[in-house]
Each structure stands twice: as structure tokens, then as C-alpha cells.
Amino acid sequence: MxxxxxxxxxxxxxxxxxxxxxxxxxxxxxxxxxxxxxxxxxxxxxxxxxxxxxxxxxxxxxxxxxxxxxxxxxxxxxxxxxxxxxxxxxxxxxxxxxxxxxxxxxxxxxxxxxxxxxxxxxxxxxxxxxxxxxxxxxxxxxxxxxxxxxxxxxxxxxxxxxxxxxxxxxxxxxxxYRSDEKLLKGKGHIVVKKFLQLVEENYNLNLSVAEYANKIALTPNHLTQTVTQLTGKTSSEIIKSKQILEIKRLLVHSNLSVTEIALRLNFTDQSYFAKFFKREVGVSPLHYRNRSLNG
Missing domain, CATH: 2.60.120.280 (Regulatory protein AraC)
Known part of the structure; x- marks a missing residue:
């Protein structure tokens, strides 16, 4: 069972x-x-x-x-x-x-x-x-x-x-590694992999769960249920995780200002961008940059 x-x-x-x-x-x-x-x-x-x-x-x-x-x-x-x-x-x-x-x-x-x-x-x-x-x-x-x-x-x-x-x-x-192409395909796994690929390709557009679901021709609820069942995370959590990863990379490995990073990732509200990062990471973008660069 x-x-x-x-x-x-x-x-x-x-x-x-x-x-x-x-x-x-x-x-x-x-x-x-x-x-x-x-x-x-x-x-x-x-x-x-x-x-x-x-x-x-x-x-x-x-x-x-x-x-x-x-x-x-x-x-x-x-x-x-x-x-x-x-x-x-x-x-x-x-x-x-x-x-x-x-x-x-x-x-x-x-x-x-x-x-x-x-x-x-x-x-x-x-x-x-x-x-x-x-x-x-x-x-x-x-x-x-x-x-x-x-x-x-x-x-x-x-x-x-x-x-x-x-x-x-x-x-x-x-x-x-050798994969056997004759093995059956799981529809749920295909949906999850397609979603993950779309997130990798479109994270800079700051798309919503509904917009990703539309690209896969699913309802937002269906997408989230499938993703959660197979990954243990919601669609929104995966999108946010990717955004945070990219923000951290740009803070540490680029000279872009916080405002420029926000615009690059399609956050039109600078205040919301800073609050979003602090809520997810625990510190402000500038604090994270200074802490990382100072070891």
C-alpha cells in the first residue's frame, strides 16, 4: 500500500x-x-x-x-x-x-x-x-x-x-548513465519536469502560478496539486526559490544595484522586491550582499 x-x-x-x-x-x-x-x-x-x-x-x-x-x-x-x-x-x-x-x-x-x-x-x-x-x-x-x-x-x-x-x-x-527509452512515462512527472524547465527559462519574467499553468494548458490548482504531490513543494514555493537563488547570484556576482536587479527580474515595485527578499531570506538585499562579500 x-x-x-x-x-x-x-x-x-x-x-x-x-x-x-x-x-x-x-x-x-x-x-x-x-x-x-x-x-x-x-x-x-x-x-x-x-x-x-x-x-x-x-x-x-x-x-x-x-x-x-x-x-x-x-x-x-x-x-x-x-x-x-x-x-x-x-x-x-x-x-x-x-x-x-x-x-x-x-x-x-x-x-x-x-x-x-x-x-x-x-x-x-x-x-x-x-x-x-x-x-x-x-x-x-x-x-x-x-x-x-x-x-x-x-x-x-x-x-x-x-x-x-x-x-x-x-x-x-x-x-x-544509460536511460531506457522503453520505460513507461508518468504523466505527473512529465508535468513537473515541464514546469521546472519553464521556471528555469522564465524566472526573470516574474510570472504567476496561473501564467505557468496556462503555458502547460492546466488549471493552477491542477498544476499545484501535481507539483506538490511529486516534489513536496507548491508551485509558488518552487518559483520563489528560483527567484531568490537568482537574486542572490546577482547580488554577489554582479555590480547591479538592488533597483537594477529588481527590474531585471521584472519586479516593478522596488519596495515589494526588498520586502519579498527579506521575508524569504531574513535580511535585506544590501545586508546579504555586504555579508557575502565580506566573507
Whole structure:
């Protein structure tokens, strides 16, 4: 019997972090039987996950599909996917969890994440990547080990290195990943992927949920229900999350004034733009810029 979506908890990255605070954007660590957090299964994440398993047995259930764990293999999880995992006591591997903001903050291609074949798949099946080549295995393990070592001394420079290591993990995995075009397509997943692509392409227009729904030929309620069911977030939350990410990027990586950023993202009311950002982030745009630039 499938769990109802509203009964499945949605966790943020800080729920899986051993450090205090709620602003973590990434974590790289060993994955073994000693890794325990106070979370319920099944659950959803609002972040991405790359789980590499080198040893052990068990099962991983993702969106109702049950996969046998056959190391060495990698499971990829997108925000909103419901999953639960059952593993043997000798399980060994590595895990890299991260937010979209962490990966995309310096990317000119903001579609980058959803272009990976293992993220936001429109297929009903999302199987793991099985490794067969020893060199590929050693390369991936080296990237994870380097990431764990860098986590011990996180600063501005090492964060950039960790971001580069993640990019290598994802890019090299994508080259090996093979999707089966014969698998059935899930209509809900197609709607969600189309919505996410539209948000990536039109975030600068400051469109409403109704305007996005119209582009997909759905009612706003139907769109929001589908998106919430498959991601754990409402359509409005996803739109706002993308807008905030882009505002942060422009505040930190451009010389545009706050007014110019507001106009670029089609916020005609400067006062509302500042209030919107402060409500979502907790500080004003200028405060965020000064804090970020001063380390």
C-alpha cells in the first residue's frame, strides 16, 4: 500500500548535518551502518543526493519502485522523491547531499541540474548507476574521499573545490548513465519536469502560478496539486526559490544595484522586491550582499 503524499515528511539538508544551524548547503561523508539521524522512512528531501555504495546489500525504494542494492552502484535522488532504504550492517559507501543553490550559484547554465538524466527524470523508473569498470570506480571513490577530506577544513577556497568535485561526480556519472527509452512515462512527472524547465527559462519574467499553468494548458490548482504531490513543494514555493537563488547570484556576482536587479527580474515595485527578499531570506538585499562579500 502506498503512503499518502501528505503523510510523508519532507526534510531539509540540516536534518542530516552533524553541525548546528539551518543554512547548510552541502555535506559529504562516509555512508555506513553508523550513520544515524532522527528521520522517518519513507521521507522526501528538498535537496539533491548522490549515494555511492561500495559494499553491502539491501533494498532502496524510490517513488514506490524497489531496487536491490548491488555494489558498486550510485543512487541519485532529486528534491521531492519519496524513498526508504534498508541496508545490511556491512554497508559501506559515500554520500554527497547538496542544494540547488550550492551547485548553481556560479553556473551560467541554470538548467544544468535538470539536464542530468538521473535528476527530475520523467520516467516512472529511476534505477541506480551500476559500475563495471575498475577505473571508473576508483575515480569516483577518489572524488568522494577528497570531498570528505576538504569538509574537515571548509572555507571559501575549499567550498569552490567541493563544488568542482561535485561537478566531476555528476558529469562523469552522466556519461555512464544509460536511460531506457522503453520505460513507461508518468504523466505527473512529465508535468513537473515541464514546469521546472519553464521556471528555469522564465524566472526573470516574474510570472504567476496561473501564467505557468496556462503555458502547460492546466488549471493552477491542477498544476499545484501535481507539483506538490511529486516534489513536496507548491508551485509558488518552487518559483520563489528560483527567484531568490537568482537574486542572490546577482547580488554577489554582479555590480547591479538592488533597483537594477529588481527590474531585471521584472519586479516593478522596488519596495515589494526588498520586502519579498527579506521575508524569504531574513535580511535585506544590501545586508546579504555586504555579508557575502565580506566573507
Amino acid at each position: 502506498k503512503e499518502k503524499a501528505e503523510n510523508i515528511p519532507v526534510y531539509s539538508l540540516h536534518n542530516f548535518s552533524k553541525t548546528e544551524g539551518e543554512n547548510q548547503q552541502f555535506q559529504v561523508e562516509v555512508f555506513d551502518a553508523n550513520r544515524h539521524f532522527a528521520v522517518k522512512y519513507p521521507h522526501r528531501h528538498d535537496f539533491y543526493e548522490v549515494l555511492y555504495l561500495a559494499k553491502g546489500t539491501g533494498f532502496h525504494v524510490i517513488d514506490g519502485n524497489k531496487y536491490e542494492i548491488k555494489p558498486p552502484c550510485v543512487f541519485f535522488m532529486s528534491p521531492g522523491q519519496a524513498h526508504k532504504i534498508e541496508v545490511s550492517h556491512d554497508i559501506e559507501g559515500y554520500i554527497f547531499i547538496f542544494t540547488a543553490e550550492f551547485y548553481l550559484i556560479n553556473k551560467s547554465n541554470q538548467n544544468r541540474l535538470i539536464e542530468f538524466p538521473f535528476f527530475f527524470t520523467v520516467q516512472q523508473d529511476n534505477p541506480p548507476l551500476i559500475f563495471e569498470n575498475e577505473q571508473d570506480i576508483l575515480f569516483l571513490e577518489t572524488l568522494f574521499k577528497k570531498g570528505i577530506k576538504e569538509m574537515e577544513k571548509v572555507n571559501i577556497d575549499t567550498v569552490e573545490l567541493l563544488r568542482s568535485l561535485l561537478d566531476l561526480i555528476l558529469t562523469s556519472s552522466a556519461l555512464l
